[in-house]
Amino acid sequence: MPAQRLLFAVSGASGMPLAAYVLENLRTLAELEIHLLISNMARTVLASEGVSNLENLAHVLHAADDLAAAPASGSWQSLGMIVCPCSMASLAAIATGLGHNLIHRAADCMLKERRPLVLVPRETPLNRVHLTNMLAAHDAGAILMPFMPAFYTGSSDLKLLAREFTGRLLDQFGVQHSLCTRWQGKHPVNSL
């Protein structure tokens, strides 16, 4: 089966180590072809947070200001798109349909083509504008998935939490994987 494209966008919010770990986990799935977008501000935050060589984790890197790149068209086929981390500025642009860079335009295409668009917003505390934009994005079809680890897995190691989170992200795209633990119930009953 040919590899399936997954678009992964990194915008300029805090959380670059998480983005790097998620990308590393995505790369363990041979059936995925990872297309990466990095916003201009994301490059600044990557440097601030000491994360380098993110590009090496992608199969294909697109320039974030290239509005003529393939993912700028709804005719470009993919499983969908993840924006991780998603800044409040990118969230606002996506929620209001602005296509000023390739991240916003590609997200717009995902929504119009009804492909999964998963946003991993990062800001705290959230003001009314943030919340309103999240609701608008949700109503347009986006999946809002902040990084909120399940602490019942017993882990507090970011690498392991990111692995779990990658699994939960992949669930949104219907990709089979064994990256996350699944709650079996407190008193599982053996089935035949």
Ligand SMILES: Cc1cc2nc3c(=O)[nH]c(=O)nc-3n(C[C@H](O)[C@H](O)[C@H](O)COP(=O)(O)O)c2cc1C
């Ligand atoms: C070190 C650093 C950390 C930042 N963290 C956040 C953040 O967590 N959330 C956020 O919404 N913006 C954050 N910003 C501000 C964004 O980078 C800024 O709003 C920018 O316009 C986002 O542009 P982009 O979405 O095109 O990447 C941060 C900026 C810097 C320099």
